[in-house]
Amino acid sequence: MTKILHRTIGTKLPTAVTGQGIYITDSEGRSYIDGSGGAAVSCLGHNHPEVLDAMKAQMGRISYAHTSFFTTDIAERLAEQLVALAPKGLDYVYLVSGGSEAVEAALKLARQYFVEIGQPQRRHIIARRQSYHGNTIGALATGGNAWRREQFKPILPETHHVSPCYAYRDMQEGESLEAYAERLAAELEAKVIELGADKVMAFVAEPVVGATLGAVGPVADYFARVRKICDKYGILLILDEVMCGMGRTGTIFAVEQEGIVPDLVTIAKGLGGGYQPIGAVMLSNKIYRAFADGSGLFQHGHTYIGHPIAAAAASRVIEILTRPEMMANVVKMGERLQAGLDATLGQSPYVGDIRGRGLFRGIEIVADKDTKQPFDPARKINSRIKMEAMHRGLMCYPMRGTIDGIHGDHVLLAPPYIIRPDQIDLIVERLGDAIRAAVAN
Numbered sequence: 001m002t003k004i005l006h007r008t009i010g011t012k013l014p015t016a017v018t019g020q021g022i023y024i025t026d027s028e029g030r031s032y033i034d035g036s037g038g039a040a041v042s043c044l045g046h047n048h049p050e051v052l053d054a055m056k057a058q059m060g061r062i063s064y065a066h067t068s069f070f071t072t073d074i075a076e077r078l079a080e081q082l083v084a085l086a087p088k089g090l091d092y093v094y095l096v097s098g099g100s101e102a103v104e105a106a107l108k109l110a111r112q113y114f115v116e117i118g119q120p121q122r123r124h125i126i127a128r129r130q131s132y133h134g135n136t137i138g139a140l141a142t143g144g145n146a147w148r149r150e151q152f153k154p155i156l157p158e159t160h161h162v163s164p165c166y167a168y169r170d171m172q173e174g175e176s177l178e179a180y181a182e183r184l185a186a187e188l189e190a191k192v193i194e195l196g197a198d199k200v201m202a203f204v205a206e207p208v209v210g211a212t213l214g215a216v217g218p219v220a221d222y223f224a225r226v227r228k229i230c231d232k233y234g235i236l237l238i239l240d241e242v243m244c245g246m247g248r249t250g251t252i253f254a255v256e257q258e259g260i261v262p263d264l265v266t267i268a269k270g271l272g273g274g275y276q277p278i279g280a281v282m283l284s285n286k287i288y289r290a291f292a293d294g295s296g297l298f299q300h301g302h303t304y305i306g307h308p309i310a311a312a313a314a315s316r317v318i319e320i321l322t323r324p325e326m327m328a329n330v331v332k333m334g335e336r337l338q339a340g341l342d343a344t345l346g347q348s349p350y351v352g353d354i355r356g357r358g359l360f361r362g363i364e365i366v367a368d369k370d371t372k373q374p375f376d377p378a379r380k381i382n383s384r385i386k387m388e389a390m391h392r393g394l395m396c397y398p399m400r401g402t403i404d405g406i407h408g409d410h411v412l413l414a415p416p417y418i419i420r421p422d423q424i425d426l427i428v429e430r431l432g433d434a435i436r437a438a439v440a441n
């Protein structure tokens with residue numbers, strides 16, 4: 001009997017024994033295509049020799065040095081790599097151990113920034129409904145996923161939510177993309193004014209939504225409009241790229257495709273590629289200066305920030321994923337994945353939408369394609385798809401979404417960037433079979 005408190009108690013999980021490239025093999029000898037990179041983590045696949053070498057080399061130097069005493073060459077190098085890759089203006093890096101920690105740090109950076117510049121009244125966080133930004137208390141409060149928040153609501157700090165940019169469900173009939181983007185921007189502005197323009201601290205959003213909707217990108221100019229509102233009212237824009245960042249959408253930062261620069265951006269998952277737990281917040285020079293010229297102290301910190309082995313893994317992961325052939329493969333294989341899914345599932349009466357960017361693709365399952373009515377949650381379609389896919393040797397990431405009380409079933413695909421065309425075709429074939437089997441019974 002297991003002594004681990006597994007997330008789903010009582011479900012017998014296979015035991016993962018080895019990982020190689022895009023495959024994980026379990027103790028019974030079955031192998032699975034890692035079609036979701038775990039949860040969009042394993043961007044280089046498993047057992048990458050160059051990443052292992054970098055970690056081993058670092059272990060032979062120093063494995064840990066507390067950041068109140070030392071910095072390390074490897075952490076400094078990682079920060080330089082990130083700054084060189086980030087949208088212009090994001091000049092500093094705060095290293096953490098994962099996605100939720102990155103979001104917490106970004107929120108605290110935002111709050112202390114306003115204290116440093118003499119605007120301590122700014123305290124409101126606005127985020128979007130149906131979003132996920134992590135499971136720690138502050139990050140959970142920021143997220144707008146009703147199901148995840150429900151039982152913890154009484155202990156969550158107050159936050160505010162506006163509509164996500166979710167054209168498939170929320171665009172009105174006859175509405176242009178431009179009018180839709182404008183409507184969402186107007187809703188955000190109205191919320192700012194309602195809360196008091198000088199009391200809002202930050203707006204938080206994922207450029208391409210991962211964990212709650214399945215690869216939903218923004219419509220054109222949505223983020224340009226959001227940026228304008230944040231600038232108009234002096235609000236910080238925090239973009240959460242924990243899932244969609246580090247090349248997942250075909251550019252190193254997903255926001256590069258939006259033509260704007262946020263004040264803070266969070267990254268994790270693909271940053272360490274699963275080799276080490278690591279995340280980061282990147283911050284603008286403006287924020288850095290407020291701290292440097294103000295108290296000179298960011299009042300925050302965790303024991304493992306800037307961990308040398310994690311930094312070594314991330315530094316090598318970045319080196320590999322910035323090779324030109326890598327992003328080219330993400331784009332090319334992403335197009336093949338989309339085309340394959342369209343051909344196999346596009347006509348299915350139970351597939352409402354197939355979407356995404358790069359190797360970040362989502363499928364929305366519906367009971368009725370015309371009305372977009374989701375399945376009864378009691379049928380647990382998303383869990384069934386996961387199970388049917390595992391039986392067929394495929395890992396895909398199923399999601400339960402609720403938006404304004406409406407349940408939804410989504411499947412996320414986020415395979416490693418090293419994937420080949422024949423392997424993409426296998427994912428499509430296995431997922432198609434799994435979805436057909438899941439909705440059939």
Ligand code: PMP
Pocket residue numbers: 039098099100101103132133134135206210211240241242243244268269
């Ligand atoms: N933000 C986003 C957008 C995420 O997808 C996740 C994880 N799914 C997190 C934050 C939290 O990251 P972690 O699980 O590493 O704490």
